[in-house]
Amino acid sequence: MYYRANDIKHNDFIGKTIWLRGWVYRIRKQKDKNFVLIRDDRGGVIQCVFPSNIGSDLTIESSLEVKGTVLKDERAKEGGYEVRSEEIKVFNIAPPDFPIGEFQSTELLLDNRHLAIRSRKMVAMSKIRATVLQAARQWFIDNDWIEVNVPTIVKSAVEGGSTLFSLKYYDDDAYLSQSAQLYLEALVFSLGPVWTLAPSFRAEKSRTVRHLAEFLHLEAESPWIEMDDLLRNQEKLLCGIVQKIILDRSEDLKYLNADLSALNRIHEPFDRLKYDKAIEILQSMEIKVQEGETTRPVVWGDDLNIDSERAITREKKRPIFIVGYPLEVKPFYVKEDPLNHGVALSTDLLLPDGFGEVSSGGIREDNIENIRTRLKEQGLDLNSYSWYLDLRKYGSVPHGGFGIGIERLIRWIINSNDIKECVLFPRTMSRVMP
Ligand code: ATP
Ligand code: MG
Numbered sequence: 001m002y003y004r005a006n007d008i009k010h011n012d013f014i015g016k017t018i019w020l021r022g023w024v025y026r027i028r029k030q031k032d033k034n035f036v037l038i039r040d041d042r043g044g045v046i047q048c049v050f051p052s053n054i055g056s057d058l059t060i061e062s063s064l065e066v067k068g069t070v071l072k073d074e075r076a077k078e079g080g081y082e083v084r085s086e087e088i089k090v091f092n093i094a095p096p097d098f099p100i101g102e103f104q105s106t107e108l109l110l111d112n113r114h115l116a117i118r119s120r121k122m123v124a125m126s127k128i129r130a131t132v133l134q135a136a137r138q139w140f141i142d143n144d145w146i147e148v149n150v151p152t153i154v155k156s157a158v159e160g161g162s163t164l165f166s167l168k169y170y171d172d173d174a175y176l177s178q179s180a181q182l183y184l185e186a187l188v189f190s191l192g193p194v195w196t197l198a199p200s201f202r203a204e205k206s207r208t209v210r211h212l213a214e215f216l217h218l219e220a221e222s223p224w225i226e227m228d229d230l231l232r233n234q235e236k237l238l239c240g241i242v243q244k245i246i247l248d249r250s251e252d253l254k255y256l257n258a259d260l261s262a263l264n265r266i267h268e269p270f271d272r273l274k275y276d277k278a279i280e281i282l283q284s285m286e287i288k289v290q291e292g293e294t295t296r297p298v299v300w301g302d303d304l305n306i307d308s309e310r311a312i313t314r315e316k317k318r319p320i321f322i323v324g325y326p327l328e329v330k331p332f333y334v335k336e337d338p339l340n341h342g343v344a345l346s347t348d349l350l351l352p353d354g355f356g357e358v359s360s361g362g363i364r365e366d367n368i369e370n371i372r373t374r375l376k377e378q379g380l381d382l383n384s385y386s387w388y389l390d391l392r393k394y395g396s397v398p399h400g401g402f403g404i405g406i407e408r409l410i411r412w413i414i415n416s417n418d419i420k421e422c423v424l425f426p427r428t429m430s431r432v433m434p
Pocket of ligand 1 (some may be wrong): 159202204210211212213214215217357358359360403404405406407408
């Protein structure tokens, strides 16, 4: 029977004969023995010891199968167990020029991402990512939301035109979707609360550690939802994900030096901060925003940029919702607070320790005339939104939703300083390969 490395690091296996498949991770050749660390297909590593006539042609990343006996040896690297073997089957001897060593520049690792994803860090991140998605899906199942899939080739922009990727679509033009939201809105009329996991595409013009050109977007939309429930859903979902990660992925979190105590501090309810108050705090901190060549103090009406988000969350230990943004800084579909002229029924969820935005949401405008006016004001072509406007004609109801960036969430969970480390094949301004 074939085992993985971590399965056999156990006293029950001492003296047993096992089979193991994997790749050469490190090699040390001695006069009478070859010590080979073997990496399996889940990032586990175990030391194998061969007599000098076996495995001497092995190179880093050669693939092989080993039959051997498990022994305990405190000196053995990677957990004090080793496999003594005199029988191997080699699948492939890799050329000796495997481009990835122990200390490599970030750029070289990105150029060779198809190989760099074999690193134990990437394996740990991938496992955490899989568990984030599993926990999210489970939360929606448990709460009776329906999972849906909608197109990613679209005609109607959701966010601003400046981040649209356009493409030739037969004899027409189309865009890559920036968000599934408009389609989710169409679905709440027949399916009730719905959610989706799909890539969103944004032609971000600057290189940052929090933006990708393609990211995984978890979006949810529900009819008859009010602001308070919208916030409650987000905090419950997030807490559910964090608890599952702590429970199932503590080894991987430790391997990545994630801040477990920070994750353990996360519980409901999250703080809520009014935008007005946030602006006062930023003014008292003398935070400035860039305007043309110069900077000026933050004023009411400014969107919160990353510096502002950092300033607000730096001393925070738990996530915080910002509510009551100016309508002006929000897209055409955001509803105005009927009790507060010029204020949007929208919210951003900011993560603590200076991390900033992970989710945006709000109540959607349900008055067709208001949407028409705002589409015009924002210079958008009404024809591309005719189907969306129909949703407000035929049985419109109050509804709202939110969208979470999965890589942003993972970046915070694993305490990584770059979003590119939270996705296997990052797409950025300067990279679409491999
Ligand atoms: P930001 O202002 O932080 O750039 P945004 O307000 O433009 O983000 P939204 O349209 O609100 O983004 O998208 C919802 C969520 O999707 C964001 O809160 C964020 O988690 C994620 N997100 C948005 N743009 C990107 C991107 N380019 N790369 C990765 N994640 C993103
Ligand atoms: Mg946002």
